[in-house]
Amino acid sequence: MHPIAKQSGNAIFVKADNGRAKYKHAPVVDVLDIDNLSKRYGSIQAVDRLSLKVAQGSIYGILGPNGSGKTTTLGMVLDVVRPGSGTYTWFGQPISKETKHRVGALLETPNFYPYLTARKNLQIVADVKGSNYKSILQVLNLVGLEQRKHTTFKGFSLGMKQRLAIAAALLNNPEVLVLDEPTNGLDPEGIAEVRELILKIAAEGKTIILASHLLDEVEKVCTHVAVLQHGQLRAEGRVDTILSAKDQLIIGADSIPEVVEVLRKLPFVEAFQPERDTVHVTLHEGFGSKELNKAMFEAGVTLSRLTLHRKSLEAQFLEIIKSENR
Amino acid sequence: MNLLRIELHKILPYRTVWVILAIYAVLMLLVLYSSSQVTINGRELGYDMYKLPGFWQTLTYTASFFNLLFGILVIVLATDEYTFRTFRQQVIDGLSKAELVLAKFYVILGLGSLSTIFLLILGLYFGLLYTSDLTPAAAFGKIDALAYYFVQATGYMALALFFGILIKKSGLSIIAFIAYAQVIEPLVHLRLPDSADKFMPVKVFKSLTPMPGQNLLDQLTTPTELLTQPYAATLAIGYIALLLLFSYAILKIRDL
Numbered sequence: 333m334h335p336i337a338k339q340s341g342n343a344i345f346v347k348a349d350n351g352r353a354k355y356k357h358a359p360v361v362d363v364l365d366i367d368n369l370s371k372r373y374g375s376i377q378a379v380d381r382l383s384l385k386v387a388q389g390s391i392y393g394i395l396g397p398n399g400s401g402k403t404t405t406l407g408m409v410l411d412v413v414r415p416g417s418g419t420y421t422w423f424g425q426p427i428s429k430e431t432k433h434r435v436g437a438l439l440e441t442p443n444f445y446p447y448l449t450a451r452k453n454l455q456i457v458a459d460v461k462g463s464n465y466k467s468i469l470q471v472l473n474l475v476g477l478e479q480r481k482h483t484t485f486k487g488f489s490l491g492m493k494q495r496l497a498i499a500a501a502l503l504n505n506p507e508v509l510v511l512d513e514p515t516n517g518l519d520p521e522g523i524a525e526v527r528e529l530i531l532k533i534a535a536e537g538k539t540i541i542l543a544s545h546l547l548d549e550v551e552k553v554c555t556h557v558a559v560l561q562h563g564q565l566r567a568e569g570r571v572d573t574i575l576s577a578k579d580q581l582i583i584g585a586d587s588i589p590e591v592v593e594v595l596r597k598l599p600f601v602e603a604f605q606p607e608r609d610t611v612h613v614t615l616h617e618g619f620g621s622k623e624l625n626k627a628m629f630e631a632g633v634t635l636s637r638l639t640l641h642r643k644s645l646e647a648q649f650l651e652i653i654k655s656e657n658r
Numbered sequence: 659m660n661l662l663r664i665e666l667h668k669i670l671p672y673r674t675v676w677v678i679l680a681i682y683a684v685l686m687l688l689v690l691y692s693s694s695q696v697t698i699n700g701r702e703l704g705y706d707m708y709k710l711p712g713f714w715q716t717l718t719y720t721a722s723f724f725n726l727l728f729g730i731l732v733i734v735l736a737t738d739e740y741t742f743r744t745f746r747q748q749v750i751d752g753l754s755k756a757e758l759v760l761a762k763f764y765v766i767l768g769l770g771s772l773s774t775i776f777l778l779i780l781g782l783y784f785g786l787l788y789t790s791d792l793t794p795a796a797a798f799g800k801i802d803a804l805a806y807y808f809v810q811a812t813g814y815m816a817l818a819l820f821f822g823i824l825i826k827k828s829g830l831s832i833i834a835f836i837a838y839a840q841v842i843e844p845l846v847h848l849r850l851p852d853s854a855d856k857f858m859p860v861k862v863f864k865s866l867t868p869m870p871g872q873n874l875l876d877q878l879t880t881p882t883e884l885l886t887q888p889y890a891a892t893l894a895i896g897y898i899a900l901l902l903l904f905s906y907a908i909l910k911i912r913d914l
Contacts, residue, residue, distance in 0.1 A: 407913070411749055437751075439746065439747075444742065445668060448667075456664055457747075460751045460753055
């Protein structure tokens with residue numbers, strides 16, 4: 333659909349191109365617009381005044397720990413959980429049979445009749461979605477299950493069940509794919525397969541909404557992310573701004589106060605934090621240890637230590653949650 | 659008709675359905691064969707039992723006991739949708755909650771028709787074999803019993819569907835369904851005067867296939883007050899509509 337996105341084989345490129353291509357060419361259409369959605373289960377506020385917009389063509393990650401309200405939110409916008417309050421629209425319209433047919437979704441678990449074969453199960457899905465049977469083989473092919481089309485669902489491994497669910501979601505060629513924890517319970521190979529599949533589908537220009545508790549998954553796959561905790565939105569935006577894994581440098585010298593003096597004057601230093609005999613430094617984009625070392629040397633400071641410290645995504649995630657949690 | 663096609667896709671390869679239907683057919687034949695050997699007042703009922711047109715009434719009355727079996731089948735089919743979470747998936751994929759109930763109602767009508775046709779075949783087979791003075795009037799004289807039976811079967815299955823959708827778990831729903839139809843409502847009947855309890859759903863369904871020789875029995879004991887068949891059928895259809903509406907309301911309110 334979108335040539336730029338299609339050409340790029342590399343996952344990272346798909347991500348970047350896909351996002352940009354959409355913003356450049358098509359006017360931004362919100363595929364999903366959630367406005368002040370809330371849901372309470374007894375004393376637990378599962379979703380708390382959540383508002384977010386998913387733009388067309390994005391791979392939108394909903395990130396949060398287990399029990400943060402991801403599935404409840406998706407359940408509400410998919411018409412299977414009654415919202416406590418608030419509204420949502422798909423393609424600018426209230427939900428209807430017509431909007432549902434434009435969305436393929438997998439919520440929590442693959443839901444099929446265990447005694448029916450993969451193909452029979454997909455026939456039922458096709459009938460429900462009002463699509464023809466011709467695409468069944470096509471989607472089975474796409475998820476690599478064409479050899480197992482006559483196997484009953486209960487005979488499938490967890491990974492195969494998950495892939496069948498993705499195949500079912502793809503029937504009727506939907507514009508939007510909603511995937512809730514699509515790699516949950518899969519082995520590393522299965523996880524890699526499913527992620528590759530998601531990127532392959534995204535490359536066709538489909539919008540993907542992906543709920544996950546795996547930071548690394550969202551970081552690898554998504555263009556945009558909303559971070560949820562206790563049903564509240566903690567952060568939202570492009571993945572590269574929300575989850576930018578900026579590197580830290582750890583430097584050591586004989587005289588720390590001297591180092592601090594120089595760091596204060598350097599324009600490309602974003603932040604630094606002196607410890608007992610080291611200083612943790614964060615630099616602006618495009619600068620690295622080489623520039624810092626050179627600047628220090630020019631200022632007459634000889635570093636006794638200069639190491640690169642990658643800040644883990646987990647640490648950043650905890651920071652987001654902590655900083656917004658006051 | 660798309661809904662019916664979806665249901666057929668689910669049901670036709672489902673072994674449980676065929677097993678229950680086979681049990682019904684075998685039991686029905688067994689009962690019909692053996693009941694001719696029942697002795698009343700020292701005299702075997704014999705082949706007179708199969709005489710048309712009276713046999714239509716005997717046949718539908720006998721079949722009415724197996725409505726519980728059809729109820730159980732409907733409960734299994736409805737609760738399966740919760741267990742497999744396919745209700746949820748189908749709503750996600752585009753069906754409305756009203757369509758979920760409607761689809762199951764089609765299944766109920768289908769099963770009711772199947773059973774009615776089975777009874778028609780049985781009736782004609784035994785009837786034609788054992789009725790000596792066979793005229794069209796005799797053969798089809800009381801064939802409206804089949805239509806009443808159809809309404810009754812539909813009624814029991816609608817009640818079962820309601821319990822299945824309400825309770826979600828197959829075992830519990832089956833127990834609740836049987837307990838209500840066989841224990842709770844009959845107990846209430848004991849407490850209430852006939853003039854009131856004859857309007858209760860299970861009693862209404864039951865009065866659609868009155869026991870053969872009920873008139874005789876009524877002369878010996880205090881007569882039980884039953885609605886006439888046409889009146890009962892009208893009320894039964896009303897109950898069926900109400901049960902379907904309740905089922906829909908439950909799905910509408912509930913998170914899937």
